[in-house]
Amino acid sequence: MSSKIPYVNILQSAICIPAAEEIPIALDIKILPDKNIPPEAFFGVWLLDISGSMAGDRLDNAKESLIEQVKILPENTIFNLITFESEIHEILTNVKITNSSRSDIIKRIDKIQDRGTTSLFEALEKGVGLIREYVRNGGNLSVKKIILISDGDPTDVQVKSGDESDPNYQKYFQLAKEALEYKSSIDTVGALGEHNVYLMYEIAKQSAGKYIFAENEDELKTKMIIATEQTAKIAFSQPTMQLTGILGKIDLEDAAQYKPTVIRMPFNKVNDQLANATFRSFEAGDTYQILVKGKLYLDKSKINMEVPNKILGLEIDFGKPEMKIQQDITIKFSTDPSKFKLNQDINKKYANVFSQAEEIADCTIRGDAQATQRIQGDETKKIG
Structure with missing residues (x-):
């Protein structure tokens, strides 16, 4: 800072x-x-979708990206990794980044495999809970960030694509607002065009975070890395x-x-x-x-x-x-x-x-990720 x-x-x-x-x-x-x-340590929670639709290159690139991020994270960053499919899995929680811990984290990431459906709500709830616990226990890192990566619609608390009046959306947005109360933002990474654009965009917006769209597997890898680099360079x-x-x-x-x-x-x-x-x-x-x-x-x-x-x-x-x-x-x-x-x-x-x-809002409701990114600008390239 x-x-x-x-x-x-x-x-x-x-x-x-x-x-x-x-x-x-x-x-x-x-x-x-x-x-x-200089880059500074932060409290980070990565929520990674490992459902069946992420199988193959998507998950491989996401894992490779996580490994590269671990390599560049500033020392003393607190690293949390939650994967989610039909269930959520606490892969790593409250691990401080040091020269010795990096290799252990990378080994755990390597073992991640795809399975199941998409319990996105439960994963987000867990991520916000980790932020809440960190703040209430007197955590001293000023920057707190949740990074949510998904390529599909949630299957636990389901929402209707194209219908922003669905009351279940508010359950997700309430979590976003709670994160904001703890001075934490949520960056959402929509993998390819199959994610719920409105849901991912609004979670980011309502927590004062970023919505990032990855058009293909290579972009997924690259943009995840850039988002982490940007978090480490937060001045305020x-x-x-x-x-x-x-x-x-x-x-x-x-x-x-x-x-x-x-x-x-x-x-x-x-x-x-x-x-x-x-x-x-x-x-x-x-x-x-x-x-x-x-x-x-x-x-x-x-x-x-x-x-x-x-x-x-x-x-x-x-x-x-x-x-x-x-x-x-x-x-x-x-x-x-x-x-x-x-x-x-x-x-x-x-x-x-x-x-x-207003045009962005219309695009997100229609599920048009490309148009949303074109109008708002690419958060990883800062095109205004």
């Missing part, structure tokens, strides 16, 4: 406007983490943003990252004057840009005309007491139309980004 506060620049859509009780506002936040940080693990209404109520409507890739972010309304959002983890050297959109409901009696008014308090917490950025968002209210000023570029950008986000 970086000890240096990143560069942060915040632009806003409304700069000088007429006074009103309801004001739309959009913020464009740019964050540049330090690029000069799931920073949070808090918005506080100063002159009235706030309604945060949407938040999305659009660089290096496009994805909506979890956010919630705490009360009428407080809302927050969770960012994706920031990796060293990448450029991150986030759009936040909402409405302000102001008490006009508190507005001072022709001077800047503090309307919002913004705080970004990068995970340490000394790693917070606080900034007031101000707007000038005027009766003179010649002074009115809006940043139309932000509004245009918002329309484009959220149009892409």
Whole structure:
């Protein structure tokens, strides 16, 4: 984790406007983490599908990838490997990566064989349970990651592909939200085009993780390795943003990252004057840009005309007491139309980004993994 506060620049859509009780506002936040940080140890849980559909090259490449990942994991990383088919199997739990332990881990991976169906829910439940236990026992590694690899639909808690209203989806998403509560994200790797795209994408999104699509066996191997390399280079693990209404109520409507890739972010309304959002983890050297959109409901009696008014308090917490950025968002209210000023570029950008986000949502429901990756950008290549 970086000890240096990143560069942060915040632009806003409304700069000088007429006074009103309801004001739309959009913020464009740019964050540049330090690029000069070495790979760091993390707490990792790998959930590997070994059901019958993974037989052959898929499983062979996944195993080869796991072995390569073990070779490059930073010392003191805590390694957990759970395989799942009709049952789940705790292959390794809470093993610290050292020069001597790597060879033992590799031998255990070599012995993995395919079998059975796909108990994905039970595996995810186990993975989140390991994170919960680690946090409650005082684990000191800041970065905590679950990596879920699967090529099929779950057969334990079944869901209907193409029907996002199926209530069983919420059982999976609740686990994703619990992981987020423990400052852990879930990266999902959809192997080939046969996985449940909506399920895997939403698990990642709702935990502020990454959805990664592997089109073939070679990509499965390569992208798993890259995802682990990216995790080891996290500069800030799931920073949070808090918005506080100063002159009235706030309604945060949407938040999305659009660089290096496009994805909506979890956010919630705490009360009428407080809302927050969770960012994706920031990796060293990448450029991150986030759009936040909402409405302000102001008490006009508190507005001072022709001077800047503090309307919002913004705080970004990068995970340490000394790693917070606080900034007031101000707007000038005027009766003179010649002074009115809006940043139309932000509004245009918002329309484009959220149009892409809606298109991604449609693609995931249809089960179109290729289109999802094309629009959002490849998480392992960072194509924005």
